[in-house]
Amino acid sequence: MxxxxxxxxxxxxxxxxxxxxxxxxxxxxxxxxxxxxxxxxxxxxxxxxxxxxxxxxxxxxxxxxxxxxxxxxxxxxxxxxxxxxxxxxxxxxxxxxxxxxxxxxxxxxxxxxxxxxxxxxxxxxxxxxxxxxHPTQMLADFLTIKEHLGTYQGKTVTFVGDGRNNVAHSLLVTGAILGVDINIVAPDSLQPELSVQKLAKELQEISGSKSLITANVEAGIIGSDVIYTDVWCSMGEEEQLDERYKLLNTYQVNQDMIDLTGKPDTIFLHCLPAIHNTETDIGKMVYEKFGENGFEVSDEVFRAGYSKVFEQAENxxxxxxxxxxxxxxxxx
Structure with a gap:
């Protein structure tokens, strides 16, 4: 026991x-x-x-x-x-x-x-x-995947966006422990710390899982069972909006990206809060600056039936x- x-x-x-x-x-x-x-x-x-x-x-x-x-x-x-x-x-x-x-x-x-x-x-x-x-977030994430896909074993979870943050690091390492394949799709300048990649590789040798860290959206998205993202710009970081948009606008999770997975039952996760419409201060700024109704994720994806973000939050x-x-x- x-x-x-x-x-x-x-x-x-x-x-x-x-x-x-x-x-x-x-x-x-x-x-x-x-x-x-x-x-x-x-x-x-x-x-x-x-x-x-x-x-x-x-x-x-x-x-x-x-x-x-x-x-x-x-x-x-x-x-x-x-x-x-x-x-x-x-x-x-x-x-x-x-x-x-x-x-x-x-x-x-x-x-x-x-x-x-x-x-x-x-x-x-x-x-x-x-x-x-962010270890407690990981417990909720993998429970949510298990509930909706039946298992996390043999699945591919793809994180899109700022791959240097705590959620991306935690996903990479947790997947390596559990035997889940993890893709990180991020610009070259925003990919996971090398020390975290090294740790994940060591853990993958035990579990048999693998990871793909790439700036190429198509290469990272195809075959994904789970698409996961996080905010690009938190409150207090408004001065970074222009820089973040320039770096990450092609990494927005939208319906085209979901369709690119080629999987009929792909689910979407987000640890929240999410900038997905104009009902927040940052959301309004994003719309005024870039004409985007949503930042890291489109409102269409966020509200879709395959979006499990609120079940994930409850978990x-x-x-x-x-x-x-x-x-x-x-x-x-």
Whole structure:
């Protein structure tokens, strides 16, 4: 039996293939139980700290709701509530929080911060996103693929856009662990870090999967079972709109790209938020500047029946529930 008790989840390769698959399967089991109204109070009386340096909709909601459904209480701490790294070291903060809480979720900038929390707190720490990795997103993504395609084994997942970001890196490594082929379709200047590519290759030697990293849209898209993208320009980066559009406009996920897969059951994923129409500030700017009704994805694709983005978002809660339950709860 896999032993998760008191373990950290700081990056995807903290867990091996069997462990990741166990988590995904357990999340699917908990989701089914929830749909039938069966309670899952594996963490009654537990106290969870959410340390968030970055804004969040899905991740914060997923941890809060999942903890509540498991019987735990959540304390939300943003960057203004703590002295983290300013007047108090991460190590000291970790020791203090570890003496009071039963688990910590960290969403922030530096991977070394969440690693230090995991090293010094003495309680399970979960990476809810750093600049380097987004492991809890991966659990939701591969559960969604399994639900809609029956399996992720033998499938090809293609990420299109900015291949240097944490989601692209995490997909490349998670696919390598699980034995899923991963394509990254991105301009030469926006392809994954070489260290991440090297790690993925090492993991692929074990799993037997492969990857294709290319700037050629047609070469990367044909045969894809899943097309996945992420925002090209986040809030606060408006000054980069022109540069991003110039680099990435031929990488927009639109119906022509979906048709290029040659697969009748290809699904579309996006970790959200998405710039797919003019109902956001950035969406309005994109339309005014470039005449595009959508940036990284067209509104047609985003709203299509094969788009599973909202199921994917819901699965953040189910997979985070499974992760917290097995590492911090009374499951076994």
């Amino acid at each position: 896999v032993n998760f008790q008191s373990r950290n989840f700081l990056k995807e390769y903290d867990f091996d293939k069997e462990e990741l698959e166990t988590l995904i399967d357990f999340a699917e089991h908990l989701k089914t139980k929830e749909k039938h109204g069966i309670p899952q109070r594996f963490m009654s009386g537990k106290q969870i700290a959410l340390i968030f340096e970055k804004q969040s909709t899905r991740t914060r909601s997923a941890f809060t709701v999942a903890a509540g459904k498991l019987g735990a209480t959540v304390e939300y701490l943003n960057k203004n509530d703590l002295q983290l790294g300013a007047k108090e070291s991460v190590e000291d903060t970790a020791k203090v929080l570890g003496s009071m809480f039963d688990g910590i979720a960290f969403r922030g900038f530096e991977q070394q911060t969440v690693e230090a929390l995991g090293e010094h707190s003495g309680i399970p720490v979960w990476n809810a996103l750093t600049n380097d990795w 953040r809660m189910h997979t985070i529930k499974a992760l917290m339950a097995v590492t911090c709860g009374e499951v076994y």
